[in-house]
Amino acid sequence: MDRSKLSRRAWLTTTSGVIAAGLLRTQTDAVRLEAQEAPEGLRDPSKVPGRPTSEVGARAPGEQPSRLVRNQNLSSSSRTPLQDLNGTITPADLHFERHHAGVPDIVAEDHELLIHGMVDRPMMFRMADLKRYPCASQTYFLECSGNGGGAYSRDRMPTDITVQALDGLLSTSEWTGLPLSWVLREVGVRLGASWMLAEGGDAALMSRSVPLDKAMDDALLAYGQNGEAIRPEQGYPLRLFLPGWEGNISVKWLRRLEITDRPTMTRDETSKYTDPLRGGAARQFSFVMDAKSVITFPSYPYALPDRGWWEIKGLAWTGRGRITRVEVSTDGGRSWADAQLQRPVLSKSTVRFRHLWEWSGREALIVSRATDETGYVQPTVHQLWDVRGERTSYHQNHQRAWKVASTGEVTFGLGDLV
Amino acid sequence: MKGLVAAGASLILVACEMSGAGEGEGMESPYPLPLEAPERFSFGQDASEDRIFLWDIDVRPDGEGLPQGSGTVQEGEAVYRTHCLVCHGPTGTEGPYHVLVGTAPWEEWPGSRTIGGYWPYATTLYDFIRRAMPQLTPGILTANETYAVVAYLLHLNGVVPDDAVMDAEALPAVIMPARDRFVADDRRGGAEVR
Structure with missing residues (x-):
């Protein structure tokens, strides 16, 4: 009953030809307030006219990523x-x-x-x-x-x-x-x-x-x-x-x-x-960003709610041209599989990589490594330690790792590899 | 003078080694100029000498760009207490912001990035302070005050004696403890991790 009252009022509002922009906003707000007061199960966006056009858009209220x-x-x-x-x-x-x-x-x-x-x-x-x-x-x-x-x-x-x-x-x-x-x-x-x-x-x-x-x-x-x-x-x-x-x-x-x-x-x-x-x-004028990849999902603080199929997703990039390959390991680097690269792969840009993974429910250590067109392979932290030492800073592009516990909880896992 | 020659030589070395920085990249420009383009568009204006003088504030290791003026360690202490102490502490070691003073010898690793421990050129102090310090009132110091506070900071770092006077000739002649620590980037892509 509430629903029909609401949709009728909104319909009248939006079809009225004399409503000024300011008034329209007020009316819309009122409709939205009533809609929010309605019981959860009664909200049906297909039964209420939506908001009018706007000069500058905004993100969905439920999607508020932030820096x-x-x-x-x-x-x-x-x-x-x-x-x-x-x-x-x-x-x-x-x-x-x-x-x-x-x-x-x-x-x-x-x-x-x-x-x-x-x-x-x-x-x-x-x-x-x-x-x-x-x-x-x-x-x-x-x-x-x-x-x-x-x-x-x-x-x-x-x-x-x-x-x-x-x-x-x-x-x-x-x-x-x-x-x-x-x-x-x-x-x-x-x-x-x-x-x-x-x-x-x-x-x-x-x-x-x-x-x-x-x-x-x-x-x-x-x-x-x-x-x-x-x-x-x-x-x-x-x-x-x-x-x-x-x-x-x-x-x-x-x-x-x-x-x-x-x-x-x-x-x-x-x-x-x-x-x-x-x-x-100390190395000076170290301008170029060497090849690197990071897994963005799954990552801390996500938890996988159940075993089965999950897509491991991430980004790879190199300052030396194009990424040619990204590999993903789910066993801490013992074995590797080629991830899919989203095309087009642009020079000196990020490329999205994806790898479909059937999680068994056992603890897993997921790692990615990128290769660029010069043949450079994203190093392990041990490789960087060996050539630069353990107290260097900047340009730390080594492989990262995420640990998926048997509970599904994900934490940063590089510590398990060192 | 000897220091100047040595500094110049190391700069040229770095510059030559740097010329390979673009290797591994495609030689073709990603932005080909349209074939119809004239030799010059001439959309800007000629820059006047006055305008260049107003903005050309950088100071290089050979002293190019240093203005007239001078300052002593003692004068610099007063400048430091007025303008710098609140962020860098009574002796340049306390913070809360960047620690400026440190004279620990650097064998395997620098202890920190202090002036005495890490900065390769004394002229960089003048250049940076003139640009960016004090942080809340950048550009407020006169040339004499800047020379003075540079002299004071060099003294706190054990680089110059307490009777030092800094000016356009003295500052580039200062040899910093970490000057010869810096090497060119030898990463080149390819299979080798560096």
Whole structure:
């Protein structure tokens, strides 16, 4: 009875031609309130007209994935909920963040890019200038080189960590912008130039030196992300994007490029983002993100409710081109099976892999490993320990593991393999 | 001067080794320029000298980019107490944010990423402080104050004596304890894990 009363009122509301937008929202809210008050079994969306169109959509109330924010420091990060996402594209508002002095408020009309140094014609570009150039779009992953560092220390191997907390400094977007090589062609790079300093317009004036080879290869001056303007947290209105390289060097809020013949040795390429190695050295300018894969399901804190068929799902990527193979093991790496790769497999982007698994109900240790087109196979943590030592940092792309207990509860399982 | 030459040599070495960074990638550009494209679009404007001067703030290991001015260790202590102590602690070791001071010798591993233990170039201090510090009021320090606080931090880290004066000539001549620790990336893809 309630149901027929409700649907009649809603029908009258939405078919009335004189309702202003504000009033319509009020009426709709009222209908929704009544609907919520109705007994559970009586809600039938096929018997109530739905909401009208809206200018900006919103996620379903029951689907509210969110970034993991550790603290409110100015220099901080938030992580993408990999366990809640399908496919490969990261919704822009869930793209991971890493800022060194907060997110600046920049008005696009006021933003300018200066290109100078070893060039024939030092130039300033407004956003309108840059957008008038021909543009290109390409789907690429972006990963912080500190991603996954929480699962490297033999003595502090976690068990109750989510894939988001461990590896959520990874996101994938379709980036749109102007190939940097086209602009460098215009300013006339001088003979002998080999590096470029990229500087952001945030309160850290975040800066990194970039080899000119990369700038001329596949670098973008990006202003679009998944079809819309880049989000403020991702560098609005303009960021450098260096496909396949550690996230920090894709300088956000880009305002200056200085062409040089040597690196500037900024803080973020000396004191930070360098990788100590066994034996007293530290690796510098370690730009490329090597092949890696993570299983996003099943993962902590899921529990498999019963034995039988489950699909193991995850993401794989490499900064050196395309992923050619992902293998999955359900016995801690003793035997491996090829996972299915979702096509198309794009260069320097994430690929979704899937492996159908019939769980017997016994304890299992599930592991994935990726291979890229150079023949590089994602190493075990022992391999990284052997070549870099146990106290290195950054670029910790070793195989991860999840342990499925006989109860179905899933925990991070790498500790069982070391 | 000797230090400068050595620093220059190691930079060139790193730069040469870096030129292979793109190996293993396709040689064809993923963004072919349209065939009809003119030699120049010329959509931007020429940048004026004044504008470049205003924004060109980076400082390199050979001292290029350092401004006029100077500062002493003693002056730097006052700057530190006013602007830095609240985040980095009374002696640069207490935090709550980055620990700045540490002089422990680095044999197998760096004890931490302190200035004395890990930073390869003294000029990076000037460059970074001018850009980003103090965190809540970046850019507030004068050139003299910046030189002074750099001198003080180098002194706290045991790199320069307490009567040191930093300026555009002295700062690039400072040899940092960790300078020769850094090596080029030798990862190249392929079967070998590095």
